[in-house]
Amino acid sequence: xxxxxxxxxxxxxxxxxxxxxxxxxxxxxxxxxxxxxxxxxxxxxxxxxxxxxxxxxxxxxxxxxxxxxxxxxxxxxxxxxxxxxxxxxxxxxxxxxxxxxxxxxxxxxxxxxxxxxxxxxxxxxxxxxxxxxxxxxxxxxxxxxxxxxxxxxxxxxxxxxxxxxxxxxxxxxxxxxxxxxxxxxxxxxxxxxxxxxxxxxxxxxxxxxxxxxxxxxxxxxxxxxxxxxxxxxxxxxxxxxxxxxxxxxxx
Amino acid sequence: xxxxxxxxxxxxxxxxxxxxxxxxxxxxxxxxxxxxxxxxxxxxxxxxxxxxxxxxxxxxxxxxxxxxxxxxxxxxxxxxxxxxxxxxxxxxxxxxxxxxxxxxxxxxxxxxxxxxxxxxxxxxxxxxxxxxxxxxxxxxxxxxxxxxxxxxxxxxxxxxxxxxxxxxxxxxxxxxxxxxxxxxxxxxxxxxxxxxxxxxxxxxxxxxxxxxxxxxxxxxxxxxxxxxxxxxxxxxxxxxxxxxxxxxxxxxxxxxxxxxxxxxxxxxxxxxxxxxxxxxxxxxxxxxxxxxxxxxxxxxxxxxxxxxxxxxxxxxxxxxxxxxxxxxxxxxxxxxxxxxxxxxxxxxxxxxxxxxxxxxxxxxxxxxxxxxxxxxxxxxxxxxxxxxxxxxxxxxxxxxxxxxxxxxxxxxxxxxxxxxxxxxxxxxxxxxx
Ligand SMILES: Nc1ncnc2c1ncn2[C@@H]1O[C@H](COP(=O)(O)OP(=O)(O)OP(=O)(O)O)[C@@H](O)[C@H]1O
Ligand SMILES: [Mg+2]
Numbered sequence: 271x272x273x274x275x276x277x278x279x280x281x282x283x284x285x286x287x288x289x290x291x292x293x294x295x296x297x298x299x300x301x302x303x304x305x306x307x308x309x310x311x312x313x314x315x316x317x318x319x320x321x322x323x324x325x326x327x328x329x330x331x332x333x334x335x336x337x338x339x340x341x342x343x344x345x346x347x348x349x350x351x352x353x354x355x356x357x358x359x360x361x362x363x364x365x366x367x368x369x370x371x372x373x374x375x376x377x378x379x380x381x382x383x384x385x386x387x388x389x390x391x392x393x394x395x396x397x398x399x400x401x402x403x404x405x406x407x408x409x410x411x412x413x414x415x416x417x418x419x420x421x422x423x424x425x426x427x428x429x430x431x432x433x434x435x436x437x438x439x440x441x442x443x444x445x446x447x448x449x450x451x452x453x454x455x456x457x458x459x460x461x462x463x464x465x466x467x468x469x470x471x472x473x474x475x476x477x478x479x480x481x482x483x484x485x486x487x488x489x490x491x492x493x494x495x496x497x498x499x500x501x502x503x504x505x506x507x508x509x510x511x512x513x514x515x516x517x518x519x520x521x
Numbered sequence: 522x523x524x525x526x527x528x529x530x531x532x533x534x535x536x537x538x539x540x541x542x543x544x545x546x547x548x549x550x551x552x553x554x555x556x557x558x559x560x561x562x563x564x565x566x567x568x569x570x571x572x573x574x575x576x577x578x579x580x581x582x583x584x585x586x587x588x589x590x591x592x593x594x595x596x597x598x599x600x601x602x603x604x605x606x607x608x609x610x611x612x613x614x615x616x617x618x619x620x621x622x623x624x625x626x627x628x629x630x631x632x633x634x635x636x637x638x639x640x641x642x643x644x645x646x647x648x649x650x651x652x653x654x655x656x657x658x659x660x661x662x663x664x665x666x667x668x669x670x671x672x673x674x675x676x677x678x679x680x681x682x683x684x685x686x687x688x689x690x691x692x693x694x695x696x697x698x699x700x701x702x703x704x705x706x707x708x709x710x711x712x713x714x715x716x717x718x719x720x721x722x723x724x725x726x727x728x729x730x731x732x733x734x735x736x737x738x739x740x741x742x743x744x745x746x747x748x749x750x751x752x753x754x755x756x757x758x759x760x761x762x763x764x765x766x767x768x769x770x771x772x773x774x775x776x777x778x779x780x781x782x783x784x785x786x787x788x789x790x791x792x793x794x795x796x797x798x799x800x801x802x803x804x805x806x807x808x809x810x811x812x813x814x815x816x817x818x819x820x821x822x823x824x825x826x827x828x829x830x831x832x833x834x835x836x837x838x839x840x841x842x843x844x845x846x847x848x849x850x851x852x853x854x855x856x857x858x859x860x861x862x863x864x865x866x867x868x869x870x871x872x873x874x875x876x877x878x879x880x881x882x883x884x885x886x887x888x889x890x891x892x893x894x895x896x897x898x899x900x901x902x903x904x905x906x907x908x909x910x911x912x913x914x915x916x917x918x919x920x921x922x923x924x925x926x927x928x929x930x931x932x933x934x935x936x937x938x939x940x941x942x943x944x945x946x947x948x949x950x951x952x953x954x
Contacts, residue, residue, distance in 0.1 A: 326839055347841040362839045366832035366899035367825075375829055376840035378822055385820040393741045 275338040277302050277467040278354075278436055283322055283332030292318040293329075294491040300436065300467040305458060306496075307478040308471045309511055310488035316471045317359050319488070320438045323469075324356040325349035336436070347376075355434035357442045359471070361425040365414035369406075370395040372413055373428045398427045402457065403450060418445035426454065430461070437461065437468045443477070455481060475504050489514040546750050546757075551893050551948065555908045559915065566919035574919055577772035581798060583911070583918055584769070585706030588803045589614075589866040590881060591910035594888040595814040596858035598906045599851045601889055602831040604898035605663060605670035607852065609677030610859050611881035612685070613655055617863035619685035621648040622694035622873030625701060641700040648860045655681065656856015657849050664848030678882065686875060695872025705868030709802035713770045716799035720766035723808070727758040769804075770797035803865045807907070810861070815903045827851060831898035887934075888913055891941045895949075913937075 276299040285293045293315045300306050308316045321327045323334065325346040334341055336352050343349050349356070363372045370391040379390045392409055399406045403423040413421055422445045429437055439458075443451045458468060458481050472478050478485060479499055487494040487510040494510045497517065506517035566574040573579060593610050600607045625644040633639055659677055663670045696702075703709030711719070731751060738745050745751075774782075774796050783790045818824040830837040830844050838844050862881075867873045892909030894901030916937060920930045 324839070345841065346839050350841060356839075358839060360835070362833070362836040364829040364832035364836050364899070367829055371825060371829070372836075375825070375837070376842055378825060380822070384822075385816075386822060386825055389737045389741050389743070392743065 274301070276300060276335075277304075277337060278323070279333075279335040279338075280319070280323060281333045281335070283319060283329050283334075285318060285322060285327060285329050291491050293322070296332075296488065296491075296493045298469075298486045298493070298496065300469060302435075302465045302467055303462050304484070305462060305468045305470055305482045307482035307485040307499075308469060308488065309473075309475070309478060309485055309507065310494075311511060314488040315491040316488055317440055320356070320440060320469055320471065321358075323349065323436075324354060324358075324438055326358075350376075350432070353433070353435035354438065355429040355432060355436070356438040357422075357425050357429045357440060359440040359444075361421055363413045363421055363425060366412050368392075368412055369399070369409055369416075369424045369427075372424055373398075373431060375428075377432065394431070395427070398431050399423070402427050402430070402453065419447055419450055422446055423450065426457070430457070435466060437466055439468060440471045441473070442470070443472070443474075451477075475507060478507075479504060487511055546746070546754055548754075549902075550952070551945075552902075552905065552908070554948070555892070555905065555912065559908065559912050562912065562915050562919065566915070566923065569923045570919075574922055577768050579918070579922070580768050581707075581772040581801070583914060584804050585801050585869065586918065587907075587911050587914040588706070588801075588807045589862040589869070590884045590888055590914070591807055591907045592810055592862045592865065593855075593858050593881065593885040594892065594906035594910045595810060595903050596855040597885050597889040598814075598892070598894050598901040598903055599818075599827050600670070600855050601886075601894045601896060602898055602901045603827055603848065603851050604831055604834070605848070605851070606886065606896075607659075607670065607674045607855050608882045608886075609659065609674040609681055610855065610862075610885050611878040611883075612678050612681035613652060613856060613859040614863045614866060614878035614881060615685040615875075616655065616681040616688070617648045617652045617860040618867040618873045618877050619688045619694070620651050621645070621701075621863060622697065622867060623688055624648075625698045626694055626696075638700070641698045644698065644701060645864055648863060649857055652856040652858075652860025652863070653853050654856070656859070657853035659856070660849035660852025663852065664845035670852075682879075689873065689875065691875045693872050693874045695870075697867060697871055697873070701864070702868045702871050704803055704806065704864050705871065706801040706803045706865075707798070708868070708871070710769075710798040710800065711802060711805065712799045713797045714799075716766050716770055716797075719800060719805065720763050724759045724762050727762065728755045731755055731758075766800060769801070770799050772798050774798055803869070806861070806865065810858070811903055811907055818903055823847075823850065828899060831900075833899075884910070884913060887938045891938060893945060 278300040279297075280299070281297045283293055283296050284291070296315070296319055298306065298308070298319070308320070310316050318327065322329045322332075323343065325343045325348050328344060334343055336354075341348070341352055343352065343354075364375065367375070370388065373395050374391045379387045379394070381387045396409060399409075403420070406420060406423060408416055408420065413424055416424070422442065426439075426442055429439070443454050446454060455477075458470070461468065470478070470482060482499055484496055484498050485502075485507060486496040487507065489511065494514050495516055497507070497510075502517050509515050509517065563575060593614070597607060597610070621644045624647055625640050629637070629640045629643060633643075655677075659670075659673050662668050662673045731754060735745050735751060746754075776790075779794065779796060780790045818827070826837060826842045826844075826847055829840070830842060830847055834844055863878070866877055870877070888910035889901065889906045890896065890909070891912055892902065892905030892907070894906060913934060916934055917930060920933060925933070
């Protein structure tokens with residue numbers, strides 16, 4: 271693999287907040303059917319990097335290509351138009367609305383009169399939740415009444431429902447139980463088979479080794495390096511994260 | 522909010538037991554509480570006034586006194602739901618009222634001739650434009666310039682009140698156009714027959730809505746309420762609507778006024794004829810606005826985005842919602858509703874006075890908050906705000922009727938506001954909202 275045009279290329283991305291250079295000249299890419307893990311210490315700039323791709327932030331410099339074509343992503347709408355879906359670390363749910371309203375927020379199903387069709391949206395939500403988290407039953411409650419894991423499954427359902435080509439997952443399993451984490455792992459495998467590319471941010475190195483094809487490690491806003499998981503050991507990656515040093519090449 | 526991620530892994534939970542009796546109606550308990558509070562207030566005042574408080578005449582007056590604040594309160598729900606506040610509504614009402622008064626008494630008669638049948642409609646359209654434009658302008662300052670709404674509208678409170686003063690040189694402007702004055706209440710009632718027809722149309726509409734919602738739920742295989750509860754709800758709705766119409770029809774037009782009405786048409790009052798006032802036009806206007814605003818809140822994307830933005834502005838933005846433009850729209854709606862309230866308020870007095878709408882911002886905010894709108898944003902209902910306005914007005918009128926001294930009236934109303942919010946906080950905590 272890794273031949274042909276990448277699904278996404280982010281070249282020389284930089285962004286600063288006030289004096290903080292949150293992302294500093296970082297380049298990463300992603301191929302169809304591939305999972306790329308983004309690793310790094312807290313505050314390394316992982317979330318900021320992917321928020322540029324999802325339209326939440328505008329980069330100071332750098333170039334984004336989707337399927338080899340340069341694109342401008344100035345807003346979350348632009349990202350969605352490029353089939354980029356995101357599960358944010360903060361989940362980005364409106365706590366006062368129910369699961370269906372959150373799932374379809376910004377893309378409501380409407381009837382012939384342009385009126386929001388809540389029943390149709392709930393029916394769709396029930397369908398996708400049956401696949402992702404069959405134990406989920408709280409369709410009538412605002413998401414503030416859900417557990418952390420249930421909220422996370424709503425955020426995952428929202429990203430998966432709209433047939434994303436590029437999926438960004440920022441610590442998608444942080445609040446999930448063992449069983450639900452397993453289901454997300456299976457989901458990632460299934461999405462890979464469909465040719466979807468996934469950026470996965472996680473602090474769990476074992477998970478990353480299990481699910482990812484490549485890892486990109488960031489430290490203090492800069493890219494330490496990108497490696498194929500079969501070429502490195504967990505210790506190598508830990509060294510990259512903590513010390514920012516390149517793994518020793520065996521010849 | 523529990524953070525335990527494994528809570529839902531334990532087997533499929535058993536279906537919740539079907540609620541029985543009153544709970545089966547599935548009513549919003551907050552709404553039930555407010556209606557109960559309203560009834561307690563009414564019965565208490567009736568007891569202190571030998572029943573005078575609950576005569577058709579007083580209920581009629583109560584409704585027309587509530588309309589102006591209630592109309593603005595529906596818009597304030599949207600403003601507060603999006604985590605803003607509008608302190609300028611009373612002044613905005615005044616500036617719209619002043620503009621409309623000047624138009625219909627000075628400029629338009631010169632232009633179109635005194636008594637032209639177009640004066641009232643052109644006046645109202647211009648008033649709406651003024652209100653909407655000022656609202657949108659304030660919304661633009663809040664949304665795009667990111668000046669806090671509290672400051673923008675606090676400034677607006679001073680600015681617009683004094684713009685109104687300047688426009689009219691502080692004078693009372695009147696009498697207003699007779700057609701325009703129809704929107705004031707007592708000068709524009711619909712009579713018994715039309716009122717009954719409207720009551721029946723509203724009843725049929727309410728029942729059709731219940732049936733349609735049940736069918737839609739059933740067609741998707743969602744759980745529905747037991748049929749008995751649904752019928753019970755229909756009976757409650759129909760009963761309340763028709764009882765309301767019946768009370769308004771029971772307030773009869775005094776004989777002398779009736780005589781004059783017939784004289785004006787060149788007829789003689791038939792012996793023993795009794796006619797009820799029926800539904801005031803201003804109350805019908807409020808009903809229409811309540812329905813439209815409820816549809817906007819619940820059934821349109823705009824409403825969905827208003828609530829989403831109030832619940833989590835960042836999430837709304839990340840979902841592609843233009844929250845800045847949304848702010849402009851919310852304040853523009855508020856401005857338009859201030860203009861409509863200006864029509865009702867000035868028409869009720871049949872003139873524009875310099876102090877019209879003074880302190881209305883407090884009444885409107887209080888009505889929305891008593892009606893369950895959370896200042897933290899994201900939560901609020903249109904019907905709650907209208908009920909809140911009715912509760913406030915009931916207290917005010919009731920105390921006036923009982924003969925409570927003016928300072929005590931305000932002390933009570935202020936205390937009730939604080940008490941109501943406290944009760945609401947406790948309720949929400951208990952209900953886990
Ligand atoms: N909106 C913002 N305004 C100012 N500084 C920010 C903002 N967002 C992020 N930063 C800063 O940018 C840096 C990178 O933050 P980022 O959230 O990308 O880290 P992260 O790698 O996702 O960390 P974590 O593992 O804790 O999620 C941090 O120093 C953070 O303080
Ligand atoms: Mg992060």
